[in-house]
Amino acid sequence: MKKLWIALGMLAVAALMLWGFNQAIYVAPTEATMGDVQRIFYYHVPNAMLSFLFFAISFVASILFLAWRNTAPARAQAADAWALASAEVGVVFCSVVLITGPLWARPVWGIWWTWDARLTTTLLLWLIYVSYLLLRRFVEGAQMQTLAAVVSVFGALDVPIVYMANRWWRTQHPAPVFGGGPDSGIKDPTMLAAFGWNLLAWAVWGLMLLAFRVHVERRNQQIQHKASQAALAGR
Amino acid sequence: MTETEHGPSQPLSQPPSTSSGQLPPLSAPTPVAQLDDLSRLFGSFAALRRIQYTFLPGKCYVLLGENGAGKSTLLRILAGLLPPSHGTITLFGSFTPAQACGRIGYMSHAPMLYDELTGVENLAYFAALYPRSQTLSPELALQQVGLDPALPRKVGQYSQGMRQRASLARVLMAQPDLLLLDEPFSNMDIQSAHQMVALLDKLRQPGRTVVLTTHQRELALPIADCMLTLHAGQIVSEGSAHRS
């Protein structure tokens, strides 16, 4: 029964993604100055927003792990699973952002890449979380989780600093579409609808991925726990 | 830090009138270390399994067992260098190993001294990290283990036996109540090993507990009060040894 619901949920997510694709590619009108390449926006922006969300989850989970690791080991293990899973999903989403961004920038700006506030911040986030995932592979044993959580805290501290630095420095990225100024916001309702559907579709998809990954990691932890119980029992 | 007077052991020790003042009181004295259901895992390898044991003050415990039996792991947990995976460890009645670290001396296979400094320089450095009233002077500590404090040689140029003794001096300098020695006779010729045993015997003090691991049962026999054998992470036998 449970499996059926999971399968139905996955189907629903797939349908939602298809619907979002249809909205972005066929329904939304072609943008006046940029042309069809603007349609990348419907993927680029939701992915960017969600990758920030996943990295934020990972950061909070890392802090919780550090707080609980001595007092509540069971809860700390859950926090660690969330930290790992959301870092991985975040890196996937962030990679999409870093790939779609230059694809859009090349025809519109005439260059693939520039050291602008949001570009630099996004790349830095990606680098930090890749190094976080590398650390988790490099170190063995129980101390790995603690060290990874420490690196996660350091990495999260970097983000606001580099973001502010780049705002002072130079910015080429389009002004924020939402909340950027009096002229911001999407005027065309079909464009807004396409954006909304895609944001929803990617969010549901990302959260599903996260839920699966957390589940797998918790299973891993259970297996390790069983193995250690068996080892304690002596067989 | 060092108020061992408090606790129930003092008032309780009065009623059973023991004839000899030499003997410890019959009532249970505050244990030096209490291991409760203590386990340590490395991945899925259990180095220690559900150990239940109490170390009493003033005794010399000798841990025997083959390689991988968990002897070193047990010492590192007692030293507070390694947290247990399960179970608890209580030192001196009510402290965690981290809280009691100033009262524990630990000597591992490695000398735990800087190669580039002389013996006295090493010891002076470590002495500065302990409360001043607690420590012996570096010179005195070196003399106790039979090393010349004026020796200008760096520890890196010491022989193995000298390094072990310098390491012991580092430990003794802080005047620990609990002395943990991991293989103190390893890599030593038989003569140095016997000297080490004699030294350890000489340095025993009332109230100082010694826990040492070794492969060489016969060597440790003269100083052992209690022989513990570890096998596959558990204490499989406990026997008192008569001091000769």
Add this chain to the structure above:
Amino acid sequence: MAVAIAPPEEPGWFHLVGIHLRKDLRIEWRSREAIHSMIFFALLVVVLFSMAFDPTAAASREIAGGVLCVATLFASVSALNQAWSREIRHDVLDALRMTPADRSAIFVAKVLANFLFVTVVQALLAPVFFIFYNLRPLGNGWLLLAIVPLGTWALVANGTFFAALSIRSRNRELLLPLILFPIFLPALLAMVLAVKTILTGDGSDPHLLWLKMLAGYDIIFMTVSLLLFDTVLHAE
């Protein structure tokens, strides 16, 4: 080896830092491993970049800041990788972990020692650098004396912390740059731009924003390092 002035019963925190620092400097003075390897390494980087770009005076002002910082970065990593090697070699670190004194002093002293080593290297390298790149700062040259130490501190403090963190990994020397570089990135950015502003004298940074950012970065990361050092040291 007479006992000098009688220290207080419980050594104070600054006194402790002094004890650790004196020990670190004495050991480095006897071996001079870190300094020698760093000097040569940094010199190589400066020469290599100079050859690769064949800078003219105008262009060199643009890139020299970057070269200086990257040379410092690479040279420091070779030393930072060895920052705790003497403590690891004979389990000295275990003995230090068992002392009742505040362990954050060990970290601060290590940072100070490495900071001194890197600063000495920079001081020796500066003339070479200015000759190879035909430099004459057009802006406030003396500001370099604030920017370079602040940037170096950011590098060395983080580097020492992550070197301690990598102690327990399999590929210790590989892991350090992998973690350090991304996290050091904001400081590198600020340092490079601040140096460039001074060398080119373009007046693009009248409020010394980069200098303030470097100082802020140093304060934030030093605080967090101090708070988390014991956690990293005892992670086992």
